[in-house]
Amino acid sequence: MGGGIWSSAKFIEDWSSARENLEHNFRWSRRNLALVGLFGIVLPIFVYKGIVCEFVILSPLISVSESTYLIFLNGNILIS
Numbered sequence: 860m861g862g863g864i865w866s867s868a869k870f871i872e873d874w875s876s877a878r879e880n881l882e883h884n885f886r887w888s889r890r891n892l893a894l895v896g897l898f899g900i901v902l903p904i905f906v907y908k909g910i911v912c913e914f915v916i917l918s919p920l921i922s923v924s925e926s927t928y929l930i931f932l933n934g935n936i937l938i939s
Contacts, residue, residue: 877884
């Protein structure tokens with residue numbers, strides 16, 4: 860309970876310092892661009908298309924027309 864000398868691991872201090880200064884030390888590289896492209900653009904498009912495809916497949920079962928959804932098919936956006 861008494862006060863003592865607090866000693867922490869050097870790598871923990873380095874890691875926390877790097878996280879605090881990330882916006883100052885970040886540099887764009889091929890790897891960073893690839894990650895942004897994959898998880899920021901490609902993955903959301905595939906998730907969106909999968910959800911829309913599921914809605915279109917299930918729409919006859921619930922009597923909803925296909926044009927009631929915001930659908931991206933063949934480069935055309937259909938909104939009703």
